Amino acid sequence: AQTVTQSQPEMSVQEAETVTLSCTYDTSENNYYLFWYKQPPSRQMILVIRQEAYKQQNATENRFSVNFQKAAKSFSLKISDSQLGDTAMYFCAFMPTRTDKLIFGTGTRLQVFP
Amino acid sequence: KAGVTQTPRYLIKTRGQQVTLSCSPISGHRSVSWYQQTPGQGLQFLFEYFSETQRNKGNFPGRFSGRQFSNSRSEMNVSTLELGDSALYLCASSLGGTGGVYGYTFGSGTRLTVV
Numbered sequence: 435a436q437t438v439t440q441s442q443p444e445m446s447v448q449e450a451e452t453v454t455l456s457c458t459y460d461t462s463e464n465n466y467y468l469f470w471y472k473q474p475p476s477r478q479m480i481l482v483i484r485q486e487a488y489k490q491q492n493a494t495e496n497r498f499s500v501n502f503q504k505a506a507k508s509f510s511l512k513i514s515d516s517q518l519g520d521t522a523m524y525f526c527a528f529m530p531t532r533t534d535k536l537i538f539g540t541g542t543r544l545q546v547f548p
Numbered sequence: 549k550a551g552v553t554q555t556p557r558y559l560i561k562t563r564g565q566q567v568t569l570s571c572s573p574i575s576g577h578r579s580v581s582w583y584q585q586t587p588g589q590g591l592q593f594l595f596e597y598f599s600e601t602q603r604n605k606g607n608f609p610g611r612f613s614g615r616q617f618s619n620s621r622s623e624m625n626v627s628t629l630e631l632g633d634s635a636l637y638l639c640a641s642s643l644g645g646t647g648g649v650y651g652y653t654f655g656s657g658t659r660l661t662v663v
């Protein structure tokens with residue numbers, strides 16, 4: 435079975451600081467995509483960053499970057515210069531390329547304090 | 549450019565009733581997926597449609613069904629509602645091919661409460 439594990443139910447960080455959210459996954463697939471989604475109180479899931487498993491280079495989107503370790507099946511998200519608007523639930527997700535089915539972790543609730 | 553639109557935003561139904569939820573994808577998107585989000589089970593995949601055909605299905609009972617129209621709009625139906633069906637139902641759309649290439653864009657969901 436394919437699973438995604440987020441071991442940190444809650445995290446907090448002070449504004450302007452850096453925080454890292456952890457994610458590990460279990461799969462026998464070789465080709466897949468990994469995602470981080472953000473869900474603020476508005477409920478809409480917002481794509482933060484994506485990574486193709488065949489790419490060794492870690493994805494970066496402005497203040498957001500990932501540390502992708504394929505052999506360790508680890509996909510952590512680093513948020514630099516945290517802002518109050520980053521407060522949200524963050525979900526790590528996995529998708530084998532042969533399906534269009536996202537498998538989500540249980541989420542990490544991030545609180546950014548002023 | 550309009551996002552993914554889900555209607556209604558909130559819905560209250562009685563056990564045993566049936567319900568239909570609607571999703572209008574981003575213009576040009578041909579793939580639509582549905583997810584159920586509950587505090588206990590988290591986010592779970594229901595099904596995915598592409599060009600009016602169901603391509604993938606999750607592990608939900610037959611009471612959960614869906615369809616996609618020629619304009620890519622999608623509906624999901626839940627019959628004989630149970631208390632455990634109370635959840636946030638999220639719809640997501642993608643250009644097609646594979647959602648992994650472009651990522652899925654989600655709507656704000658329909659909050660269904662079964663009483």
